[in-house]
Structure formats: structure tokens, C-alpha cells
Amino acid sequence: MTSSSPTSSSSDDFVHILQHNAATATADEETGTTVSNENNNNMSAAAQRSLLQTLWSEATSTTDLHQRRSRVTRRISPTATSNNNTHQPSSDTSTSLLSKRSHVGKKKKSMSPRGYNNYSRRTKRVATKVWLAALAALAMALLIKIHVFLYQVLTTRNNNKNFDGLLSISSDTNNIDGVDAATIQQLLDNHNIDVEDTHSKMTLQGAHSHKLKGLPLPPNNIDTSQYTIRMNTWNRNEQLLLSINHHAKCEGVAEIQIIWCDTQNDPPDSILHHPSGKVKIERHHVNSLNERFKIVLDTPTVAILSLDDDVLRPCEALDAAFVRWMRHPERMVGFDVRTHVVESNNDHGDGMKNSNNNNNSNNKESNTKTEGAVTATGTTNWKYGYLSTTEKSNSYSLTLPRASFLHKDYLDLYIMAMPRPIYLYVAQHFECEDIAMSFFVSSLTGGRPPLITDYWAVKSMVKLYSEKKISGGKDHKSARDKCVDHFAQLLGVKEDGEWGPLQTADLIHYDEDRMFGYGAEPEDWDDIDELSMSSGRLKEFVLSMKELKVKSNKDQLKWLMRKKTETMKEAKKVGMIEKTEEWEERWKSGGDET
Secondary structure (H helix, E strand, O other): OOOOHHHHHHHHHHHHHHHHHHHHHHHHHHHOOOOOOOOOOOOOHHHHHHHHHHHHHHHHOOOHHHHHHHHHHHHHOOOOOOOHHHOHHHHHHHHHHHHHHHHHHHHHHHHHHHHHHHHHHHHHHHHHHHHHHHHHHHHHHHHHHHHHHHHHHHHHHHHHHHHHHOOOOOOOOOOOOOOOHHHHHHHHHOOOOOHHHOOOOOOHHHHHHOOOOOOOOOOOOHHHOOEEEEEEOOOOHHHHHHHHHHHOOOOOEEEEEEEEOOOOOOOOHHHHOOOOOOEEEEEOOOOOHHHHHOOOOOOOOOEEEEEEOOEEOOHHHHHHHHHHHHHOOOOOEEOOEEEEEEEEHHHOOOOOEEOOOOOOOOOHHHHHHHHHHHHHHOOEEEEEEOHHHHHHHOEEOEEOOOEEEEEHHHHHHHHHHOOHHHHHHHHHHOOOHHHHHHHHHHHHOOOOOOEEOOHHHHOOOEEOOOOOOOOOOOOHHHHHHHHHHHHHHHOOOOOOOOOOOOOOEEOEOOHHHOOOOEOOOOOOHHHOOHHHOOOHHHHHHHHHHHHHHOOOHHHHHHHHHHHHHHHHHHHHHOOOOOOOHHHHHHHOOOOOOO
């Protein structure tokens, strides 16, 4: 049992003493004095504290249970009674516990904000990195644009310097050394050239470094079984339709692309919706002969057959040239041959000669030496040799793309890398694009001449009649002479050129077998394995050539005439084959020879 009386009495005395000490301390503070050791009636502060501690301990020694309950109460509630707070040890313990609990509470309460803060900091770091990456990308794009802009400015400036430093093209003089800014603007205004084509996108050296796309191995590959016809035309819809009707029947033709440069008129429905399904119209907003080499629609094949709209040949003749091209895809394989003629300035027009300087051109090394000797003097002009000159000299050095097989890449390279004086001359004068392309490919192949298909295929041509002559006139010959001389110089295939000299080759090699083995590097059909062909059509064709080769010359001519008759059948019926009865009846008179 516990008693409350002693506790109450001691507590009152304890309170009385505390009040007395507090009043004394307050009076001392107000008067600025301290308690003196001389006052024997008052106990020192230390003695008072000791006495009070002893009295309190004796008074509470019988109230252990109450003390424990008080401690439990303190643990539950942070608020203590005023009497208990006066006990120093319990107060210290309670304060320590409360401090610990408060600290733990703060830790627990701060976990959530700290986690949020960590997440927020991580988010900020990620966002900062993203922004830095975005700024770096923008800076890189800006640098690229600046470099492109500077390149274009420098390129344009260099081209303008080249143009300004050269003579302007004149329709009177046919000067092709270059053009000035006014002439370029005139070409742009007349839609004879694209603004992007006023300067080269690639150097000639870059074109020489270009690697052509290779032909995939058979079997059953379109690039080794078919080809794409790209047909140039201008206001000759009747001839165009006759040509399409014939060539669409050839199994080797994968597609016929019509280069349509007439912005004022649309193709007729008979061409737009041709029943063969092979015809596509490639519309150009520029009117220039350069456009025949600018591919707008992608071609389904690597092999390109460049054709004029008034030229027909049997399908077998096209296959013969195609097989030869597949064996030499880096070369230009044509039907129509021409030559260049070298004239010394000292001869004053009397010493014109073929570039071979020798009718017997079997010795290629001697030809090169002869041309090199002329080069040392620097006194040569090149001129254009027509078919009569070519056949008379039995040698050639170029072919015409009015009927030629080319690698697709050569068309792109023509647009990008052809020297601009040549490109712009063709754009202004509407001529010499055939010479430009032939010399261009020869330049890229070490000065070698183009290859030619068999003689019978060359002679199988059927020409459609046309009242409108694209070429001709008194200045036509002199213009082509200048094209040959200047183009060869700019393309580096003259005697002193970087990629020259342009070589010539014999046309006919064997008098006893004139129908085959025509032109440079002749091949024998017996050396071609028909099993190497990727299509059944070509396998049968190679076998038929082997059979034709062993026939008599008379039988070969009969076979050729039969093929030509089949080719011209539709055109002859409508009077489009010159000097036939149907033609006489339609046109009432014979036209000029083409």
C-alpha cells in the first residue's frame, strides 16, 4: 500500500522552498546583486539543490508504481504533469526519449519527400541530357547546312568564273567554248535547261572513278534477258505510234519509255493507252536533246536501248546487239557508225585525213604513234566524218545513240558529269548530243571506240518518212565539225588528252564473211555458249545465229530481206516508207533523201 500524506507534505515544503529561491533570484537580478557567502542564514545554491534532491527521493520512494505509470503515460503522451517535470532525471530521460521519437518521426516523415526529391532530380538530369542531345543535333544540322551552302556558293562562283571567262555561244558562229551568264538566263527562260543543270554535279574525274552496276548472274533475271527502250520524239506522233507498235512486239522489250518534252500538247490516247501495256510517258518540262539521257521514271532494266522515233529494226537485230552488250556492259554497242577526221592546220583544208592516217588500221600501236606525232605540234583539228567517209576508210570511232545499247549508269553520268560547255551547247542548238554521248563513253573507257553489232543487223534498218527534218541545212556540217573537235578536247580524248587519244577500229575484217564480225573486237557466234543465256528466247536466238552463219551469202541476204519486210509491213501500208508505191500515192512526190 502507498500513502499520500508524506508525499503531499514534502511536496508543499519543496514548492515553498522553490518559490523562496525564485523570489530571491528575481530580487537579486533586479538589484544587480548576488547572494553573499557571508549570509550564514541562507544556504548555498548547491546545498539547496542537494537537500531538495534528497527530500524528493525520500518522498517518492514509496510511489514506485505511480512512477512507472507516469513513465508509461509520458511514453504515450509527450505532455507531462507540472509536478513530474520538476524531477530532473525523469525530465532528462523523457526529453531524450521524446527527442529520439521526434527524430525517428522526422526520418519517417521525410522518406517520402526525399524519394520524391531523388526522382525529381533524376528526371531533371534526364531532361537535361535530352535537351543537350537535341541542341547538339540542331547544331550539327546547322553546320551541315552551312557547309552545303558554302559549297554551292563556291561551286556557283567557280562556274560563273568559267562562264564569264569564256566566249558566249552564238547561233551565228556556233562557238561552243562556253557561255556567259546572259546566255544561261536565256536558256532558263526558254525552258531549255533546268537551273540545277547549269553546273556539273560531278567532275569528269569523278565519273571516271564511278563503278558501273554489274549484271546479276542468270538464270531468270530481267537484266540478262530484257532491256528498256527510251525513245526520243518531237511532234511526230504517226512515226512514234508506228515505232511503238513494232517494238512492243519484241519479247526482249520490257518497257518503252517515251521522252515527252512537249509541254503544250499531250500524247494521243493511242499512245497513252497502248494495248501492249509496255508504254510509259516520261514527261519533261525542259525541251532539250539532253533530256533523252535524263531518267525521270526509273527503268526496270540496266540495259537501255536509246532509239529515235523514226527508226525501226527487226527484233532479231535488237537481240543480236543486246547479246553483244551483255558480254561488254561497260561499252556502248550501236548500229550506226561514224568517224572523226584529223586535219592539220598547216594543210589549210587540203590535207584532211582519217584519224587512222592509214587505211590499213590493223596495227593499233602505229595509229597511236602517228597521232602522237601530230599532237606534239599542236596543229590538228578534228572534223565529222559522214557515213560515206566512214565506209570509204573502213574505220570508225563513234556511234549514234539513235539506236544504241548503253548501261543505265551512263545516262545518269551524262547529266551529272558532262562538261557544262558541251551540255549547254546541246541545250541551245538542239544538236550534237549523239557525238557528246559517244565521246563521253569512250572517254570513260580509255579512249576505246564503241562496239558495233553484226553487219546484217546494221543493214536491217527501216527509216520512217518524215516531212520535218530535225537535222540539215547549210550550217549543219560545220556545226558538227566544231562539235567533234571541241567535245573531244573537253572530254580529254584528243591526242594530248588525259584519257585519249580516241582510237579507231576496222569495220569489215573478212571479205568472205561480211555479214558477221563487224567493228571493233569482233566475236564469233560459235564461241558463245547458248546455255549461258538466261532465257529460252536468247538460247534459241544464239542457235539460230550459228545456223545462219554457215549459210551461203545469198541465203543470208534472203533471210535479211524477209526480216526487213516484216518490220516495215505496217509502215509501208500507210505510205511511211519512202520510195514505195504507197508512199508515192500518199505524198504525190518523192521527198528529200535522209
